[in-house]
Amino acid sequence: MTPSSLLEDTYVAGLQHDLVDISSEATLVGVVRRPTGWFRTAxxxxxxxxxPxxxxxxxxxQRHEDFKMQGLCDEGAHNAAWDEVGFDERYRTHLTEAAEAQSAVAELTDRLRNExxxxxxxxxxxxxxxxxxTLLKDYIADQL
Known part of the structure; x- marks a missing residue:
């Protein structure tokens, strides 16, 4: 197996409601800035x-809420806010410039290389x- 084939991603509700097929051998790594208690249990x-x-x-x-107030559905508001704030570029900048993010990525790539x-x-x-x-998963795969 290649290191990048050992890297997957999913969402917490999928885990909680058995909607995703994840190996019991996998380590579930939350990548949330402000995890809730119920998130931590999953x-x-x-x-x-x-x-981020x-x-x-x-x-x-804030932009997500603004778009919802303008009548967009939750998904539409989410994706419109994503575009408006330049989420892709700003998050990638965080990964490449923040020392704490660089260190965390290095640790995860080492763990993947160790299978x-x-x-x-x-x-x-x-x-x-x-x-x-998904941006993070691609970024880590590129580092491998």
Whole structure:
């Protein structure tokens, strides 16, 4: 197996409601900046450094609410806010420039190279909404 084949991602509700097929051997790594208690019970560990930075999260959430107030559905508001705040670019900048994120990525890539099966977990169901964990998964795969 290649290290990148040992890296997956999913959303917490999928785990809680048995909607996803994840190996029991996998380590569930939360990548949430502000994990709730119930989120922590669904994962093995959380790496807050790989969650979006607070300023990006706050701006995104405000724009999301603004779009919902304008009548967009939740998914439409989410994706419109994502585009408006430049989420992709700003999150990638966080991964490449924040020392805590660089260190966390290095640790995860080392674990993958040592053949540990990792599953990145956050809140969003990516069938409907864009999510930072898919950007993170691609970024880590590129590092391998």
């Amino acid at each position: 994962i093995d560990e959380n790496c807050s450094a790989l969650g 930075p607070d300023d990006l999260l706050d701006e995104f959430k 540990e099966h990792l599953v990145l977990v956050c809140f969003e169901n990516t069938d409907q909404k864009r999510c930072h964990r």
